[in-house]
Amino acid sequence: MKPATVAESYFSLSRADRKEALKAASARIGRPAYLLEKDVWVVWTLSVLFKSAIAPSLTFKGGTSLSKAYNAINRFSEDIDLTCDIREFIPEIKAGESGIPGTASKAKKWSDKIRKSLPGWITEKVRPVLLEALKQSKLDARLTKSGTDGEKLLIYYPPLTEGSNYVSPTVLLEFGARSTGEPHEKKLITCDMAAKMPELIFPETTPNVMRIERTFWEKATAIHVYCRQTEAPSVRFSRHWYDLVEISQTVYFKEAIGDRKLALSVARHKEMFFREKDVKGKPISYVDAVKGDIQLVPSGKASVDLALDYGKMTEAGLIQNPPSFEKIMTTCGKIESQINGE
Numbered sequence: 001m002k003p004a005t006v007a008e009s010y011f012s013l014s015r016a017d018r019k020e021a022l023k024a025a026s027a028r029i030g031r032p033a034y035l036l037e038k039d040v041w042v043v044w045t046l047s048v049l050f051k052s053a054i055a056p057s058l059t060f061k062g063g064t065s066l067s068k069a070y071n072a073i074n075r076f077s078e079d080i081d082l083t084c085d086i087r088e089f090i091p092e093i094k095a096g097e098s099g100i101p102g103t104a105s106k107a108k109k110w111s112d113k114i115r116k117s118l119p120g121w122i123t124e125k126v127r128p129v130l131l132e133a134l135k136q137s138k139l140d141a142r143l144t145k146s147g148t149d150g151e152k153l154l155i156y157y158p159p160l161t162e163g164s165n166y167v168s169p170t171v172l173l174e175f176g177a178r179s180t181g182e183p184h185e186k187k188l189i190t191c192d193m194a195a196k197m198p199e200l201i202f203p204e205t206t207p208n209v210m211r212i213e214r215t216f217w218e219k220a221t222a223i224h225v226y227c228r229q230t231e232a233p234s235v236r237f238s239r240h241w242y243d244l245v246e247i248s249q250t251v252y253f254k255e256a257i258g259d260r261k262l263a264l265s266v267a268r269h270k271e272m273f274f275r276e277k278d279v280k281g282k283p284i285s286y287v288d289a290v291k292g293d294i295q296l297v298p299s300g301k302a303s304v305d306l307a308l309d310y311g312k313m314t315e316a317g318l319i320q321n322p323p324s325f326e327k328i329m330t331t332c333g334k335i336e337s338q339i340n341g342e
Contacts, residue, residue, distance in 0.1 A: 009201045019160040025193040032317045034163035035076045039192045041157050041171050046189055047205035048133040054125050059083040059181025061210035063243055069187035069209040073246040074320040079172040083181035089117045099180040100269050107272040114177045119150030122175055151175050166316035178273045183211040216247050216256040217266040221286050227295040228278040230302040238310035245331045257338060263290040296336040297329050
């Protein structure tokens with residue numbers, strides 16, 4: 001009787017064999033090999049962080065959590081957004097409290113403290129964990145600091161496959177610490193290749209993940225700000241509209257849009273920590289937005305810029321079977337009407 005084949009770890013393979021595995025998986029899944037390669041690095045990074053001593057303080061959030069934890073979007077999301085529990089830096093906030101300051105002056109005080117403390121926490125707590133994991137796994141990758149205030153880390157890995165100018169061979173970790181990360185829950189995260197390549201062992205992890213209902217309102221309010229300012233803070237912003245539309249097609253949507261208590265909590269949190277002004281210089285009210293004055297469809301140049309960014313994202317292969325930009329805007333218009341009770 002022929003002995004069963006023992007599955008090998010993906011990262012134990014030679015570069016040539018890993019490249020062949022990526023090509024094979026690409027053919028089976030229908031997704032570019034360079035995206036599958038980056039996905040493995042994303043999950044590896046998450047697995048390292050969430051098996052470390054700092055895991056209880058972290059919450060995985062953002063678009064990558066929508067695709068990896070909830071399978072809610074068909075978009076390849078590249079970056080890792082993480083919230084470090086605000087109570088790590090503001091111990092006066094007790095367990096069970098919202099973490100939303102009662103006054104603008106307190107919000108500023110907390111923000112100033114976090115801004116000064118977070119880069120050091122990343123350097124002292126996070127960076128050594130990743131460096132040691134890279135060393136122990138004998139992986140040829142480089143870790144560097146990034147961000148204006150040192151609130152980001154970048155892992156540069158030597159790509160095995162040719163990619164796109166829109167997608168770099170890096171894993172960006174962006175840390176924030178102005179919320180508790182709640183509500184969150186444990187969710188299994190696996191590599192996109194794993195189900196199609198059972199002969200190999202891939203990284204996986206079960207991190208704290210921000211609940212999709214909160215992510216919905218985080219994105220809806222971010223879109224509202226863009227519409228009122230008519231200028232994106234950066235490129236790659238069209239992903240928020242796509243994500244919102246995809247969430248609206250899931251079983252989570254009814255609960256998300258109906259949870260106005262959570263919406264109000266997100267709005268009050270942003271009004272304290274992330275104040276913004278509209279194109280006329282008037283303060284944007286997140287609270288008014290979630291109470292029936294939200295705008296999700298931009299116009300004029302803002303719409304044109306958004307369409308261009310969406311085109312670049314789809315051309316790079318980040319979305320499987322992408323809907324047209326026009327359909328995205330039409331659906332967002334419907335979501336806007338539902339939120340506003342029209």
